[in-house]
Amino acid sequence: MKHRSILVSQLIVLWILFEGGVSTAADPTDKSGFDFFESKIRPVLVRHCYQCHSAKAAAGKMLKGGLQVDTREGLLRGGETGPALIPGQPEKSLLIAALKHDGLEMPPKTRLPASIVTDFEKWIHLGAPDPREGGAVVTAETDLAAGRQHWAFQPLATVAPPQLQENDWVRNDVDRFIRARQQTEGVTGNPRATPLTLLRRLHFNVVGLPPSPEEIQQFTRDAEQDFEAAYEAAVERLLASGHYGERWGRHWLDLVRFAESNGYAFDQDRANAFHYRDFVIRALNADMPYDQFVRLQLAGDLLADNNVATNAQARQTLDAVAATGFLVAGPFTTQQTQKERERSRYEQLDDIVHTLGTSLLGLTVGCARCHSHKYDPLPQNDYYRFVSCFKEVGFGDTGVNLQTEEFQAAKAAYDVAHAPLTAAQEKWEQDHLGERFAAWLADRPEQPPVPQLGVWHHAGPFTAADFNQAYDQDWGPEKNVDLKQTFQDEKLSWQPQPDWVDAKLHNTLQGENAANYLFRVIESPSPLSLALSLGADDAVKVWVNGQQVLAKKTMGAAKADQHKLNIPLKLGRNEVLLKIVNAGGGSAFYFSLAAGLPAKEVVAVFKLPNEKWTEKQSLLVRNWYRTTDSQWVALNTAVVEHQKSEPKPNLTQVYAARKKGTSYQFGSDTFKVYFLARGNADNKQGEAPAGFLRVLMSQGEDARQWLSPTETVVPPRVAAAEWLTDVKHGAGHLLARVIVNRLWHFHFGRGIVSTPSDFGTRGELPTHPQLLDWLARELIRGEWKLKPIHRLILTSQTWMQASGHLAESEQRDPENRLWWRRGARRLDAELIRDTLLEVSGRLDRRMFGKGSLDQKMSRRSVYLTVKRGQLIPILQLFDAPDAMQGVGQRNQSTVAPQALAMLNSPFVRELAGHFAKRIRPDAETSLEAVVDTAYRIALSRAPAPQERDAMRVFIENQITTRDGQEEATQMAIRDFCQLLFCCNEFIYVD
Incomplete structure (x- = not known):
């Protein structure tokens, strides 16, 4: 493939020119790494290792193997067998081998859970961040009064925006705080960025998608008339967009x-x-007050109104529950x-x-x-x-019923239809029960007739790939029950369980993500309605005489009376089949016929002569007798059968x-x-x-x-x-301080406090503490709504300024702590993927609902399923977090596999093909027009003349290398589109 090799070489050269980056390794002094150590690693070392491997153990002559793990230096130095860990290389670290009991054993005899080993592997992969220095730490008693003097724990300061002698650079009050510091330090800020630069920046910051050519055209036209009005309108339009909630x-x-x-x-x-x-996206789009947003996430299930009358109220209840x-x-x-x-x-x-x-x-x-x-x-x-x-x-x-109004209407109609059936049963009891009971009583048996319960039989476990498969799949017994039948190549068969007694919890079932079947026969002396009580973890299905009467997921431990239902028994043989499905851990079941069988009190009364029965005893036997009377059973069966049509709430299940x-x-x-x-x-x-x-x-x-x-x-x-x-x-x-700082951080790439998840004494001090407190007070004054804070930031000169390098400002403030320039920022992983879909014309903008693990899914990346053991490869390449712990500030690496993915990914290549069709809808479109359209869609600008010429020549060369192949022009344009995808400008925002 001559043309392909030429393309690859050209793309690699362009990648190097545009990217010019180097790989970034994990920093062992990274603050988030310290947090991971303190929460996941230190507690395990203290609990399981310090007794034999610490300075205290050494002082007591109890040190084993010469290894001390109570300091970072001790772990790196190791013991008699060598260094305990090699930062960044868990597979070569003796500590991991010892935790796995692979040649070494720590702790001895008892191996720690796999989840802990996974945490240690991750920690070492991060570079083994460890804040400990010296020996064991002796912590003094906490002085709360002194602790409250730390700036973050102080009440919010009441401050007014500074008054400035010159206000040319200032657009709103945010700029007054920034400019005051700049003036004090002798720093000058940049002028405002160009309109198109601002529009592209605004779109990615607020909604995470590039502006369309139509939006660019409209904004350009409006800005020529009145830039301020056009820009403010764009801010309002984007803050009102549903995509704002997806981005933020x-x-x-x-x-x-x-x-x-x-x-x-x-x-x-x-x-x-x-x-x-979905709750988070909805809440942000609705500009839910942040304090309410927080309260619902801590206690929404307890604060929700469960007595709702409308669908709108039901949606609020679902969101409150989902928030937790x-x-x-x-x-x-x-x-x-x-x-x-x-x-x-x-x-x-x-x-x-x-x-x-x-x-x-x-x-x-x-x-x-x-x-x-x-x-x-x-x-x-x-x-x-x-x-x-x-x-x-x-x-x-x-479960939450989102169709409350429909359910209430259906339930009202059902109640109207059900009333005559219960009325007929009640009338029969008034007119005939006494007479028929008296006739039966005159010739009653010595003992009440009772159904005979057969021995339980068990088949299982039937193991599945996951819980849902175990629950849904018919493994054989559900079709019919033949106690001689075997399953899974005769590995499983029906086994009698004579020791299983009723009304007792049995912890005897086996299997993770597995189904177990239980079967028994009940011989009934007459048609009966029995009340059945069940318990099972984590799901149960029940069939009576081949008809399913229950299917329920509980996702919890089995217990008595978890499920109650009435089951009809016919005269003679009745077959009862249970399917118990377990997700993980131990599995149990509970079975009891709670009613329908004569109670102990009824049996006791039968032993007495009729004339010695008290009124209460007579009523007790009468109530039992009616369940055996054929006329009452017929009427009751009509009631029970109609009850099966009773509307059930269509519950939406929320984890x-x-x-x-x-x-x-x-x-x-x-x-x-x-x-x-x-x-x-x-x-x-x-x-x-x-x-x-x-x-x-x-x-x-x-x-x-x-x-x-x-x-x-x-x-x-x-x-x-x-x-x-x-x-x-x-x-x-x-x-309030923390959230406004996070907003600033996500808008600028660095917060006023540059450690956004650590406002403690080890965190960084705020660069502009008065601005931070002023923003926090503005948030509270505005009833905790976030969009007004966004609006303040987005309309400030600080945010709107260009990214130019001003020599004097850079010399005085090389780290840009005074916000005198806007730095270019790489798009987050999800935005890179979303932008690929958007510019290629393949983005599906449908919101909410179940996601997908298919990285080719055309919806936005926020709807990709986050499965911890199966993360989306292209997102991981560009530093999406692994969701094992919260991340307030993503790492940003530049590594070769990122470039290779943009060059070789079939997904990226496919989208380049769709982009090519979008920019060249027919053969009449000139190559110059193709290049112009592609630049406006992908980079939100027109190409410079030299760029237009260079890209046209590139396309022509690609056509030539294909030696007259069919579709050569379209394939060459696809190569050009992929070239744009690989440009630095495509994945960075100025």
């Missing part, structure tokens, strides 16, 4: 480690987690032994509090888990009190936080929180009451201001949400 929602999803699977080895899907993503996906978006391993569950439950709660701390408060709260925070005024006891606010949080699917939902179950302490010495669940120091971070409470304030003595009145999660958003007495001042 993706930033938020980074912060909260959003994903649609559990992660780790089994990586079980969370099919209904996408509702959280924030709490349960973190990874969750199902690969647990019973012994590991309590420790894993504390890991789960720590993930919630750590994510809340970094994303909302800009504090590494999780670092106070094993000991009081080394740097910030966060005592360990405060940590556990705060964790206790979330002690009842589990996860699971919650979200659920009070006492799925978690690591380990008994009565599952939903309690204890103070843990050194973070060790085996060393409890008393139960932790709910509470908050005292450093963020006004001096003398008490948590009881928000909490209630009775948790049912004000649940602790609701109290936590109120405390978090309370500006006067709680954490609201810090909440």
Whole structure:
């Protein structure tokens, strides 16, 4: 392929010219890496390793193998077998081999869970970031009064925009703060960027898509008449666009480690987690007040109105429930032994509090888990009190009926039709039951006739690739039951289980993502209606005489009376088949015939002569008798059959936080929180009451201001949400600072505080503290709405300025901390993919709903499914996060595989072909017109004359190299389109 090799060589040369980048390795001093160490690595080292591998162990002559792991230096130095780790190379690190018990064993005898090993591999891959220096740290008692003096914990300052002697550079009050510092430091800002530069910048910043040629044309025409009006109109148009929520929602999803699977080895899907993503997009588009946005994510399920009358109210309820996906978006391993569950439950709660701390408060709260925070005024006891606010949080699917109005209408019609049937039954009881009961009583049997329950038979487990397959697939027994039948090449067969007794929980079923079938025969002496009570984890289906009567997913531990239903029995043989489906961990079932069979009291009364029955005993037997009377059974069957047509709410299932939902179950302490010495669940120091971070409470304030003595009145999660958003007495001042700083960060590439997820004492100081507090106050004054803050930033000269290098300003402020220029920024991974789709004409702009794992899907990248074990390759190449922990500031690497992907990816090549068809709709279009159109679509500008000539020549050369092949011109234009995709200007915004 001569022409292909020429294209590749030309593209590579152009890539080098445009990109000129070098690979960036992980920085072992990166702040987010330190946070990962403190939350995931240090607690494991303390709990499992320090006893034998620390300075304290050495002092006590207990050191093993010469290895100390209580300092970074000790790990790098290693012990008798060599260095314990090699930063960046987990596969060559002895520490990983020891954790896997591969030749070495640490801890000895007991191997740690795979999830912990995965965390260590990730940590080493990051460069083994470790803030420890010297030996063991001795933490002094936390001085809260002194801690409150830190700038971030102070109340918001009341400041006015500075008055300036010259205002030529200033467009709004944001610029007054910026320009005042520039004047003090002798720095001059850049002039305003060109209109088209601003339009392209604005589009990518606000909606994440390039302007269309029509939008460029309209803006250019309007700007020539009145630039200010045209620009402000563009700002308003884009802030009102639904794509604004998609663009800024993706930033938020980074912060909260959003994903649609559990992660780790089994990586079980969370099919209904996408509702959280949709909630975020809807809330941002509606400009939901940020304090409400936060409250719903902490306690939306508890704050939601469940008594709704309209579809609009139902949508609000669904969004409130879905919002709590924030709490349960973190990874969750199902690969647990019973012994590991309590420790894993504390890991789960720590993930919630750590994510809340970094994303909302800009504090590494999780670092106070094993000991009081080394740097910030966060005592360990405060940590556990705060964790206790979330002690009842589990996860699971919650059903919400979005068709409330339709359901209510259908239910009303059903009630009208059902009333005559129940009336007929009641009339029969009034007119005939007494007479027929008396006749039966005169010749009653000595004992009440009862159905005979056969022995249980069991077949399974039938193992599937995932839970949904196990639930949906018919593995054989569902067609008909033949106890002689075998399954899966005779590996499985029906086995009698004579020891299984009713009304008892049986923990005997096996298999992850597996189905087990249970079968029994019931011989009935007459037609009966029996009340059946069931329990199963994580799903159950029931058939009676071949008819399915129940199909339910519970996604939780089995327990008595989980499902109740009436089953009709015919005279003689009845067959009951159960299918129990387990997602992971242990599996159990419960079965009891709760009614229809004569109760013990009825059997006891039968032993007495009729004349000795009391009125109460007679009524008891009469109520039982009617269930055996053929006339009553016929009337009752009509009622029961019609009940089958009763409208059921069409529930939309939402994966979200659920009070006492799925978690690591380990008994009565599952939903309690204890103070843990050194973070060790085996060393409890008393139960932790709910509470908050005292450093963020006004001096003398008490948590009881928000909490209630009775948790049912004000649940602790609701109290936590109120405390978090309370500006006067709680954490609201810090909440406001953090979010306006994040807005600034995402608009400029760096925040006023350059460590956006760490406002603690180890974080950077704000470059413009007065501006930060002024913006925070503006947010609160504007009822916490974010769009007005966007508008302030987007219409400021600071944001609108050009990116020119001014020699004197650069000399005085080489890091641009005074915002005297606008730096070029590479598009995020999702925006690169979205832009490829948009310019090629293939973008599907449909919003919301389930996503896809297919990277060729034509919808926006925010709708690509985030499956932790199957991340989208092209997004990973351009530094999309892995969703294992929240990310407030993405890494930005420049590595060879990125260029190779743009050159060789079949997906990119296919889109280049579509782009070629878009810019050359017919053979009459000249090559100059093709180049002009391509530049306007892809780069939002016209080509310079020399560019137009060079690209025309490039296309002509590509046509020539194809030696007259059919479609040679179109293929050459496709090569040109791919060349534009590889340009620096395509993936960077000035």
